[in-house]
């Protein structure tokens with residue numbers, strides 16, 4: 001039984017902008033799934049709907065075993081500048097009424113797991129972009145989520161830092177049996193990380209295609225350099241190109257002169 005099911009999800013924002021036309025998707029427990037698609041196709045909207053931060057206009061999100069604990073990692077690390085690293089990572093637990101000592105104990109453990117032991121009392125301004133993102137991941141992990149939603153978390157990082165965080169994320173995913181839905185614009189990142197890549201059309205988004213990747217989970221640097229990786233990335237890239245064309249055709253058919 002899937003951990004979650006998106007059933008005919010559509011979203012039109014107040015004001016009439018259609019962001020998502022239709023999403024039908026089953027996500028298996030323990031799966032690492034990437035959502036890829038052009039800017040504005042509704043990826044962040046989909047994550048917010050899955051997280052329950054926003055209601056869909058149509059359709060429903062179903063959870064097979066009740067709503068799991070959900071962690072959300074945003075594109076921007078969104079740290080509170082006046083709280084230290086430990087205070088930031090503990091914040092969601094504190095807001096839920098977990099005692100300060102318990103919240104800090106769990107946050108401290110999560111910080112160790114993302115490689116930030118020793119930085120508990122640093123302030124965000126003293127951290128690199130990659131370290132801030134690690135704090136943001138620790139903050140999501142501190143509540144021991146079963147489902148981790150990540151919205152282009154590494155887009156702003158340099159390539160090597162991004163690759164390092166990709167590897168660290170795969171390790172966390174394996175260790176915790178997490179289910180991850182990972183939004184990215186990067187063909188290579190989605191190919192490296194995922195068991196399945198779901199490709200969306202331009203806005204209003206719908207699922208155009210999905211590619212199951214056969215490389216074993218728990219990939220390492222050698223996969224990144226393999227012919228298999230190049231072939232997998234080419235498949236994802238091709239699907240994305242076709243999805244973009246689909247959007248162009250749809251826009252053409254529904255041509256509306258719009259404001260001049």
Ligand SMILES: Nc1ncnc2c1ncn2[C@@H]1O[C@H](COP(=O)(O)OP(=O)(O)OP(=O)(O)O)[C@@H](O)[C@H]1O
Nearest residue numbers: 013014017019038039040041042043044045046203
């Ligand atoms: N709160 C909102 N009110 C109105 N329109 C919105 C709102 N949030 C997003 N949109 C619009 O909905 C569409 C989808 O936005 P969304 O942020 O989900 O796209 P995205 O796929 O995440 O894009 P990107 O890759 O650039 O992050 C966009 O056209 C956006 O302008």
Ligand SMILES: [Mg+2]
Nearest residue numbers: 043044045151
């Ligand atoms: Mg987005």
